[in-house]
Amino acid sequence: MGKNVREIALEALLSVYKNQSYSNLLVNNTIQKNDLSSSDSGLLTEIIYGTIQRDQLLDFYLEPFIKNQKKLEEWVYILIKLSLYQLHFLDRVPAHAVLNEAVEIAKKRGHKGIASLVNGVLRNIQRNGLRSIDGIKDPIEKLSIETNHPEWLIETWVEEFGVVETRKMCEENILPPYQTARVNLMKASREEVIKMLEDEGIEVEEGNLSPFAIEIQKGNVAYTNAFKEGYLSIQDESSMLVAQALGVSEGEHILDTCAAPGGKSTHIAELLNGTGSVTALDLHKHKVKLIQEQATRLGLENIETKALDARKAPEEFEGRLFDRVLVDAPCSGLGVIRRKPDILLRKNASDVSNLQRVQKSILDEASKLVKPGGTLVYSTCTVGHDENIDVVNSFLNEHNDYELDQSLIEHLPSKLKESKTVQKGFIQLLPHYFGTDGFFIARLRKKV
Structure with missing residues (x-):
């Protein structure tokens, strides 16, 4: 039996945290290598990006439940972290599915003792709930943990752009990214390319700013004939x-x-x-x-x-x-x-x-x-x-x-x-x- 999405996500996250792999390249390569369906690709992308985007906040939430993080093998901690991300941030994923799969992955990669530790931590979180971020009094530290930006960076931005703009920017940075593409007007108009993509099952709208831009609502244009034949380029x-x-x-x-x-x-x-x-x-x-x-x-x-x-x-x-x-x-x-x-x-x-x-x-x-x-x-x-x-x-x-x-x-x-x-x-x-x-x-x- 092949690996399931959460197991693939764990390996990808280990590669990001340990080997400093680039998340955007890693996600695309992982989807192609494992030949994932579009719904599995969506979940995988959500887990990888979401876990990294909430890195500090997840650490903050887990701290009271894990007595000695340093003693845990890195993969065990990341498995707990990505499971907590799903439990707390993904409404559409049932809690029992997250728990069962976390325990199965722990058994497969480790042994029964690790599986029961993972199970214990996650059930403990379910029972007791998570501590509130409002306990943090320092506004810079709070924004840092909440939006996963280092304090030195927030301090710099506050100085340059002010508190309000900095908060908006930090909050925008943890939203899921979407794909935009540039139409090659030498080959076709924007309307013609939108029609081509819709015929291939991609949901598209005109871009927000640039007259060359289209915004992809659903699907991945990199796999379309329109892309292969040079009608567009992926670009922000x-x-x-x-x-x-x-x-x-x-x-x-x-x-x-x-x-x-x-x-x-x-x-x-x-x-x-x-x-x-x-x-x-x-x-x-x-x-x-x-x-x-x-x-x-x-x-x-x-x-x-x-x-x-x-x-x-x-x-x-x-x-x-x-x-x-x-x-x-x-x-x-x-x-x-x-x-x-x-x-x-x-x-x-x-x-x-x-x-x-x-x-x-x-x-x-x-x-x-x-x-x-x-x-x-x-x-x-x-x-x-x-x-x-x-x-x-x-x-x-x-x-x-x-x-x-x-x-x-x-x-x-x-x-x-x-x-x-x-x-x-x-x-x-x-x-x-x-x-x-x-x-x-x-x-x-x-x-x-």
Whole structure:
């Protein structure tokens, strides 16, 4: 008999907690490897994401019931944790099913003693109920445990965005993620692609922000013919704004300095409508291959790829300048916590300052490759000032041949024009504004 969903979820969670596997990649691989039905895939995804997203809260709830967690083998503790997640947060799963399966898995992986310990803890929780989080008096500590964000991060965000925005952002980050996709308008209109997907049994709506976006209500577009035949790419709406912010015109030559896995490069190539060129760089050869695969699937012939450190680009392209250059910089990823909740299991404050140095040096080097009067766009999928506006301001202080480009707003969807999120030349999207990833985009102009 094959493994059941909870057993598969336990193995996946062990891989996240012990081996620092990435939850989003792991979920997809696990579903494919075990050939799960759509209802089993849904439950598996819910258990894995939910357990990680409530990591600190589950620890807080379990503490009174487990006298010495350090003595427990890690898999036993995670089994209790994922069972508690289901008992407390999943209404549709009957309690007896959760308990029975937890005990069976404990017997199978361990022995009778472990099974009775797991059974004892879970029944004890059922009898006595869980302690209230309201007992925590410190508001930062309380929000940290409640929403699974480290205290240092909450303190930073409170300083930068205020208490109200920080709470909203933290709460948004523990909602289940949903899939969005970008329509390849070179091949079909948004309405035509929606119809194709509906014919394949996928429930779809138009996106919230971007004119290219569709939001998937039910099903997985990655397995559809429409996807295989290059009618769409899986991409968050905030990320779709980056190619628009560049404001490309047909026939132009564009450099994308940190391009893998290729979502923005392919979008730029689509906007060029088969003209001009996109030169897509990435540090790692295997990642460059991903960009090429996407370009082939989408039928794009105006993308050339190269494995290259963006900081070495000026010597590689000596004497060549581009109409527009994109620096979608490596960052802490704190805008995509909803899609990658395991980010918070391994990030600390010093990671951010190390990244800032890399971001600045890539921006410095990339700026040398922009034509006079050309455009340089800097973007990240994170939300804190130090990786975003601080990097841009520091760059502008050292490069008086560049300025923030006030025309950014003209290149963005109308919904953003009405909101207060676009500043003069840059935009900071927080996840709760439009239900997108957290994202930063600055548009800079090289003076003539």
